[in-house]
Amino acid sequence: MTASSTKTLSLAEVRGLAKSVLVAAGMDAAGSDVIADIVTASERDGPRSHGLRMLPVYAQSFTSGYANGAAAPSVEKIAPGVLRGDADNGYYQIAVAAARDELIALARENGIAAFTCSNCHHLGGLRFDTEPLAEAGLVALAVINSLSMVVPQGGVKPVFGTNPMSFACPREGGEPVVWDQAASMVALMDIRMAAAEGHDLPRPAGLDPEGNASTDPNAILETRSLLPFGEHKGAAIAFMIEVLGAALAGGTLSVDNQERESFGALNIKGGATLIAIDPSRFGNAAFGAYITRICAEIEGNGAARVPGDGRLKKRASAEADGVEVSTELLAQLNQLAQPA
Structure with missing residues (x-):
């Protein structure tokens, strides 16, 4: 597998990008602040599958009309x-x-x-x-x-x-x-990340189309049947x-x-x-x-x-050095951040 190129973002840049994507998808100022903070904290502490990679899913929930971007709970x-x-x-x-x-x-x-x-x-x-x-x-x-x-x-x-x-x-x-x-056994977004990065999971985490326990993320995504x-x-x-x-x-x-x-x-x-x-x-x-x-x-x-406690070591590293983000994901998010 060829390693994808990456770019280092500061946590402030992560939050700014998250905020832009959410607002472009239809979220109001208050709600987008809450979710942008959570996306940033996920990139900082892990698991990063719940960080920037989650933004297209957030955006789809608003652009499809499924979720209310101006919710007043x-x-x-x-x-x-x-x-x-x-x-x-x-x-x-x-x-x-x-x-x-x-x-x-x-x-x-x-x-x-x-x-x-x-x-x-x-x-x-x-x-x-x-x-x-x-x-x-x-x-x-x-x-x-x-x-x-x-x-x-x-x-x-x-x-x-x-x-x-x-x-x-x-x-x-x-x-x-x-x-x-x-x-x-494994969170869905971790399975999606493994599929995107082209590697198997460390242990069987779902069923393949034949009903067998599998480490192949693509097979598990096909059945959507997790263990x-x-x-x-x-x-x-x-x-x-x-x-x-x-x-x-x-x-x-x-x-x-x-x-x-x-x-x-x-x-x-x-x-x-x-x-x-x-x-x-x-x-x-x-x-x-x-x-x-x-x-x-x-x-x-x-x-x-x-x-x-593993999050604390990750937190210190991310606050000091930022986080590495794939340029492919950044291109997707920058496109989503453009006003409609």
Whole structure:
């Protein structure tokens, strides 16, 4: 395979390009700021499959009319510790940003609080929804369901979405512990990146047209049938997220694809739940010391690392040196950034 040429962009240049693409696709100023920040943070921290490479998918959701580029989400308090949102057919990240301050206040008042949201789209890392809560001293758990493409263990057709989840908690004297992951063996955009870059996946992650587990990204993209991580255990997690996401919030089930198919979209109007916990209200004054001890038992333990901490090294490198972007992708994005 011939290596593609690249160009180094600063994070400020990444954000400017992302903002231009989103505005050209029909997003308003406020919403494009939120998504441009997430794209930039993905390029900075990884996985970069959720960064600039996601922009054409964002743009398609607006230019096709599937998503609302000028969404004005609503947030309603429906119980002492429960907020319910309607994202106005826009992106979930915009709705959760609107709910964040009230969610934090409710968690501190009650010890625990939750935000559910329907009528929302989501593309990108969920950790950008949990990390701000951990920075505020809270423990956070987020889930959202997505377009069906994960086959239940032993099944032959997709039932679940990649159904991501994220967890975050504060860490004394350091950055919060933050991780997110899909319920699939590999995220869809990582498969698309492998296909674009011309290499196989490191492990079987989906089914080929003959129904066999495969490492060939093109074969998996043809079937759109991904494998859950951990076999039946990952499928159980995907089921849980379908309940906590779509069912609890009233979002579209992953298998209900009819509307998105007419727009050619790569996501559905799923459901999301974000839970915030104030550890200071749970009776263990040594909570922070527990987190320090857990992390200390992992660090220096062979090649182990605290979940999510790989992003911190990537962050420092990207902030200092920028990120390498393929010139082919840049040409595509610069074209998308042109006013209609």
